Amino acid sequence: MPQEIVLAITNGRRPSSKWRRQMIRVLVDEIRKHNANSSRSECRTVCQSIVRQYPQSFADMTRKGILIAGGFNSLLQQVKARIENINRGGLYRQRLIKSRDGAGPQRGPTDA
Template identity: 55%
Template sequence: MPQEIRSAILSGKRPKPMERRQMVRILVDEMRRYEANPTRSQCLTVIRNIIRQYPKSFADMTADWSLLGCGYTSLLIQVKNRIENVNRGGNYAHHRASRSSSTYKRGPTDTYGCTRFQPELPPEETNETVEQNRQRLVEIYRQEGAGGVERAEVKNRMELTFCLQRRHINELPPPDVENMRSKWPFLFTQKCIYAHFELLTDINVLRSLELSMVECGRAITEYFRGKPTNRDVKDVLSNCEDNEMALCVVQLLMAHFGEDLTGLVLLTN
């Protein structure tokens, strides 16, 4: 590691941009000794360790030295960009799974973050019984429409048929949306798609969003309080005290980029 980087780490200071780029080049070269084209997940593991050990030198910080979001975004982007630049013109495809019109193949990136990408049949169930449950769900939807999603029977049958849902979703070539909608109409309701995502990843998406808003929302609002970028941002900040954090963050970002709030949020009395 360059002496300038060592000195910055020891003194708890941030290296100069040129020195940081040099460190990124060295880091990527070292990573490529073990994996010629490291994935984002592999890079993230390395970057998180660096940020955890040397936050003052490499973490993303606000003007008042508080952690900005997760703290590793900018360094991760630098590392991934360097990897892509080094591999440009080589034999490494940007997408690891080659999917021509005649050949489809699942790559490792398809399963990232999934804990149940293609689960087995539930105990005491067969392909026939699971298919019967799917048909029953279609029948309920035909009779009651999307409102049937509130029935406990629908919730239970959707959980029971999760393995079949994944089998249909994972088919190669991939199924079209209308085909999936005809087979799994309830999967296109908010309640069921959230439940499906939680079964797939063990992540409660709504809870995760709430936690992210708590973690990152405060940093975003504090940034704009310190550096309001236009009059609309100032107007939003003046009313933020009366709004929930999530709405305040959305309003601030849309005001910053000059977007019309009504294009995303439906306001009612």
Template identity: 45%
Template sequence: MPPGITAAIAQEKRPSAKDRREMVRIIVEEMRLNEPNPSKSQCQTIAKMIVKRRKQKRISNAPEDIARGPVDQYGCVRWQPDCPPGETVESLKEKKSEMKDLYHTEGPASAERGYVIQLMKTTYYLQRKNINACPPPSIAELKTEWPYLFTPREMFSHFSLLTDINILEKMEQAMEEKGKVILRYFQHKTAGTSADEVECILVKYNKEEKCDPWPCVILLLMAHFKEKSEAFYRQM
């Protein structure tokens, strides 16, 4: 690459028109060594790779771990952390905008990309600042501003940063230790009684071979406390 391109990348500045043209010429020549007449989609793929390599430097200096604060009354340890070193609110807003564009073009599946995972971790400070705003934003507003935050991976990751608790491990442990006890309790409690919602759930569970008991346990508890399942989660 021309020296001006290297310097611009290091300083995070826009290269001059002359350097950009020289960069295009070099890349096209390299591409034509393998493909004399590259298609538009091939050019777009390579362009995205180049942009990704340049932007990777912007997040490479992000702290490996966000500083842990004191535990508050709700068990949170990173309720509102400091802005990460080397970043500003404006630079974090740029990353936020980039993620919104990525989500719009690639959808929720892109949440598994390492680049997106790192961007979400880097912008955690801004996420908390938005969530903790007064008046607080609505869920719909948050989903518009932080769409990746509502993907399973990032929801669990955010909770882990906020509380230092791996919620999936905790849920699995709780189900393993208490789920079977709860299931046996309801099986014993409904024996010989008239059919009701609890017994209907047990009947469906008993009909299924090798059925995962954990959804059944949740449904049983909700039925017992007369909670509406549709208000808690969506059944597929």
């Protein structure tokens, strides 16, 4: 993890949005080493454990300090969105390769 994230965690404060995004990039890269397209439930388990370990830094809370819906939903949404964005280019590339080979989908009969 970047040094700024480690400092924020040890001081019990929230990292800036720039460093939080960087942490999510690192986290998703590590998740993708095991599974290229992790399910939402797998990502949920990871996000829950992060929020349990570092609630002051990553939990979703109101200004009064009340935990919102488990405290991990925003982190989960960011992680899952990052995974989907990385995987998005894969389908386009596959279609592009198929169209170059000429092995595209066959058209069915049309009404005459």
